[in-house]
């Protein structure tokens with residue numbers, strides 16, 4: 001683990017950064033700046049791909065259950081609620097993010113908009129809760 005200490009911090013950073021681009025992309029489309037929307041969403045997706053690669057690599061080199069959440073009390077329930085909803089939604093939303101992106105690339109903006117209205121808030125939730133899980137586990141309630 002010692003050699004790979006940076007992975008959780010890097011993963012949380014990438015996760016948060018893609019969330020920033022996601023929010024920027026939303027702002028751009030709501031203010032009619034389509035080209036900037038395209039660029040921001042493409043960047044958010046690219047950062048998410050880098051995140052996923054880094055995340056899987058970290059699980060391979062560090063192991064699956066290296067850090068435990070040891071805090072007691074209500075925060076324990078909050079932590080596991082956030083962790084479980086984050087994990088389940090992350091797995092579910094990924095193919096829909098790709099379809100939403102693909103529809104936009106193909107110029108099918110009517111379908112893109114309909115999908116995006118559902119996909120965007122869930123993707124944002126996944127992004128924000130990724131950072132919350134990191135903060136709870138590594139910064140606010142570290143086990144050692």
Ligand code: HEM
Nearest residue numbers: 029034038041042097100101104105109110113116117120
């Ligand atoms: C997965 C990445 C993307 C997400 C999550 C996303 C999200 C969104 C959202 C939330 C809206 C506003 C929907 C509404 O009206 O409430 C929207 C609209 C739009 N997006 Fe994206 N977007 C993505 C990628 C792209 C890309 C790559 C392009 C360009 C090729 C694009 C072009 C547009 C356009 C033109 C609209 C306006 C559609 C209309 O009003 O008819 N989007 N998108």
